[in-house]
Amino acid sequence: MSTKHTAVAAVAALAGALIAVAAPAASAATCAPSYLALPADLPDGAVTAADSGGGYAGYGWAVKSGWSITMRAMRWVDGQATDLGRFGGVNPAVTDVNRQGTVVGSAAGRAIRSRGGALEALPTPAGFSGAAAEGVNDNGDIVGNASSTPPDTAPHSISTPVLWPANGSAPVLLTGLPTTGHARAKAIDQDGTVLVEHLPTRDSGSATALYLWKAGTARKLANPSGTVTVRGRDLSNGRVAGETYPASGYDGKGALWNQDGVPSRPAGSAYVHSVNRAGQSVGWSEGTGTWACGGSTPRPPR
Structure with a gap:
């Protein structure tokens, strides 16, 4: 999801309708997407990771002749972009970033990280x-x-x-x-x-x-009942976010595991994408078309 000369911030980086599920003690809040600057030669982009301190990482891209795409890794702090470039002339995949600004991912068959404003293997x-x-x-x-x-x-x-x-x-x-x-x-x-x-x-x-x-x-970790396959998405403060399937690749349901390893299913979620240190999580629910922060409490396994 992107717009011209902008990259969509982390809450809007996932395609489709998103729901946010908070820990029981968290108060409700309103989430709204915001937009991040990109270099002038990269008209499109996306955020793929957040550092829990207001910074983000992802990539910007431009479609070249013949529909080839050039991508460069990006890091945003206070809305300002740092262009980390490519690795070995290859488009990078960006998977995570920490509070110190280290961006990690892969390119050209190598695991990569950022250091000194550039990517290294x-x-x-x-x-x-x-x-x-x-x-x-x-x-x-x-x-x-x-x-x-x-x-x-x-x-x-x-x-x-x-x-x-x-x-x-x-x-x-x-x-x-x-x-x-x-x-x-x-x-x-x-x-x-x-x-x-x-x-x-x-x-x-x-x-x-x-x-x-x-x-x-x-x-x-114990799987919720009826699980055939499972995907792990995120881990924070002992809590796990992901989804489970009754048959491989079909009819996914979001799942959260608490610090004791007990699973629950957030109401209506097709998957849970991430969880933070406070236990708040963000997921996707097909067809809702709405945003919410702190909207509901995970219910027990069915």
């Missing part, structure tokens, strides 16, 4: 063909996934969760997860806890379980 773990960064916390720890294509899965690659420590030491492969199938890291909390999707077989494309991993130990 994170080291790909030995034995893997590529990597992508998915999340960064305020300490600067980055999580993502390394990819490989074993003979039994060719031509399809499998993913292995990886942590790039803030201290600059070598990337660490997450251990303590199920050894069957494969797994995908999705987000990292401030205390270093990582949200991981587990896919039951090496050729699976959909996860059937979510785990919270920390320091080599993984805790499985």
Whole structure:
């Protein structure tokens, strides 16, 4: 969603109708989209991440001759844009940003982050063909996934969760997860806890379980009843946002897991996109066409 010479701010970055679900103690408020500046040569753009401190990250783009698209990573603070450019001449994907302004994502088969106003590659773990960064916390720890294509899965690659420590030491492969199938890291909390999707077989494309991993130990989250596949979207202060499906890829329902790992379904939501430290979450509900902040309390599992 974009308009000429603007990028839509985080609350309006998702296509479709959005609903916001607050923690029980939160008071109702009104949300309205706002617009962020873009460089003059990038007429369109979108926000893909917020830093919980009023800053955003995403990208701007321009359609060139032949309908090719040129994209550059962007960081916004106080409404002002910093153009982070491309990586190796390739359009970047931006997945997260922290309060220190570190933007992470992927491009050209590499996990990337911003430093000094430009994009740089994170080291790909030995034995893997590529990597992508998915999340960064305020300490600067980055999580993502390394990819490989074993003979039994060719031509399809499998993913292995990886942590790039803030201290600059070598990337660490997450251990303590199920050894069957494969797994995908999705987000990292401030205390270093990582949200991981587990896919039951090496050729699976959909996860059937979510785990919270920390320091080599993984805790499985309970799925709401009727769940066949599940997606993890976000993790903050021990709470998880995502959605579940009764059949792979169809009829999704939003889901939230509290700090005890108990799931609930926000009323009417098709998915829950993010959750913040206070427990407020934002999701999508098909056909509502309305905005609300602090509108309702998650109900118990059905």
